[in-house]
Amino acid sequence: MGIQKVLQVLLLVMVIMAGSVLPLKAFEPEPVLQGWLTVQDITIEGNLRTRRKVILSELPFSIGSTVNINELIGQIERGKENLMNTSLFNLVEIEFAYTDRRRIIFNITVKERWYLWAFPIFEQEGRNFSDFLRLNDGSYFNYGLYVKHDNFRGRRETLRLRMVTGYKKEFRFDYQKPGLNQQSGWGINFNWLWNDQVSYTTQNDKQVFLKTLGSRLLTKSDVEASYYYRHNLDHHHRVFLGYENVDAADTLMVSNPGFLSGGQNRSETLELGYQYTYDRRDSKVYPLSGQYFDVEFARRGFGVMSEYTGFFQLSATASYQRPLLNRLYSNTRGFMSAIDTGEAPYYFRTGLGYQDFLNGFEFYVIDGSSYGGVQNKLLYELIPRRNKTLQWIPLEQFSQFHYAFYLKLHFDAGYVLNDNRLPGNRMANTLLLGYGLGIDMVTFYDKVLSLNYSFNNFAEHGFFFQFNLSL
Missing domain, CATH: 3.10.20.310 (membrane protein fhac)
Structure with missing residues (x-):
């Protein structure tokens, strides 16, 4: 052995x-x-x-x-x-x-990510890209300089400076310090705006513009201070106080005497409000599961800086997203807004098409004192998220690239209440329905590009684009 x-x-x-x-x-x-x-x-x-x-x-x-x-x-x-x-x-x-x-x-x-941005601006002016294509006569462009510092000092603060000219002249400065978990934050922003082309009324439920050859029609300056508090990760509180000064030219007031309160050329307004947000979604950019709720209550105008006593405004948004089957998701979002007066000056107009919109009505603004709507989407994950490394880009902040594609069916319904509807505006006080299909692309740096073919209950249909590329 x-x-x-x-x-x-x-x-x-x-x-x-x-x-x-x-x-x-x-x-x-x-x-x-x-x-x-x-x-x-x-x-x-x-x-x-x-x-x-x-x-x-x-x-x-x-x-x-x-x-x-x-x-x-x-x-x-x-x-x-x-x-x-x-x-x-x-x-x-x-x-x-x-x-x-x-x-x-x-x-x-x-x-x-890359946090410091400084580049020239060349952008379209409009409520959305589809409306810009409808209005475009070569003058609806802004150009200028944009500087933004995300994660300023490494503390998730945002510092923004924006200077543009063209369709409008604008100077904007923002500083935001968000409330971290169990902590408070604050923010301040200042805006100055000069326009020689202004939407001064609504006809056929579309904005009508007044334009001069370089002469001032409207200037606006405002400042707002905010205080934030966040607790238990999902609950966000914000209290804000703002001041706004609006000065309209005589030409504008002759075209619409109700543009500002009392037919005056100048308006000074104080604003005080509170906002509560509950956010428990898997993604704030393109959520596929979770819940979201936001409510804001504000007083705009106190009769202190001017004779205009203003109005109260209540607005709320809620959404619910959930998976149904493999790669199939549903998304429902509801929203509403109401003011405590039948009619506000045109400058303070509210309604569908400004902040909230319905698919199939991208070209329209439906003015009213109160409105609400529901948006429903059925999503199919055509291409799940794919992470790519672009070897030819030396900066890691840009070489890490991702994308995903979703097919969707959408059905929207809404209603606008207007007791003082102008002749020719037919969409207020009527049930509004929009539906269709589309495709969404979700990619890095929180960008979503949408192409939709939509119909509405006024026998209109067509292709519509939505880009969340605002700066």
Whole structure:
């Protein structure tokens, strides 16, 4: 017998003897982890700019807290969703490891976006891209300079400077410090606007514009201060106070004496309001599951800076998204707005087509004191999200690229209440229906491009484009 065989026999004998000596429990399998785990540590990689506390504030767990083992995967997914919804990162990964049967550590890896933008502006002016194509006579363009610093100082603050001329002359400065988890934040913005072309009335439910050859029709300046508070990740509160000064030229007031209150050329308005938002969606850009609710109550005009006493406005939005079958999703969104007066000056006009719209009515503005609507979408995930690395782009912030495509069927319904409807405007006080089909492309840096073919109950139909490319 060779020496190798001898060693093998001896090793087998030792194992058998050890089995007869060691207690049986030494060979029992490790018990399945149950109950609660204590978070021993959270490590973060890739946050070259972003402060550690900004990332920690988005997590549903913290160092020293406990996590139920049965909810571990759900908590990790929740953390990833929250971090992606900050719009600070192109990619987020969360891994974990057990240090023993009762403790766990998390490792978070992020890939940051590009935060500092400075580039010339050349953009269309209009409520949406489809309406711009309808109106375009070569003058509905703005050009200028845009500077934006996201994640300023690494604290998720936003600093924005915008200077444009062309269709309108505008100067805008914004600073926003959002409320982090269990913390408050604040913001301030200032805007100055000069126009030689202004929408001064509505005919046939479409805006009618007055244009001069370089002479001022309207100037506006406003400032707003906001205070934010956030708790339990999903609940957001905002209180805001604003001042607005509007000065209209005589030419504009002759065209529409009701453009400002009392036929006056100038309006000074104070605004005070409160906004509450509950956001529990998997994505703020293109949600496929979750719920959202937002309500805002504001007083616009107090009769302090001018004789105009103003009005109260209540607005609310709610949405519910959920998966139905494999790659099939439903999305329902409802909205409403109401003011406590039958008619406001045209400058403060409300209605469908300004902030909220219905598919199939992109060309229209339906003025009224109150309105509401429901938008329904049935989505099919044609191409699931695909992450690509563009090797020919040297900057990692742009080389990490993703996209997804969705087919959709949409059906919208709405109603606008207007007790003082102008002759020729037929869509207020009538049930509005829009429906059709389309395709959406969702890509990086929170961009969504939509192409729809829509119909409405006024026997109109056509292709409509929606780009969320506003700066």
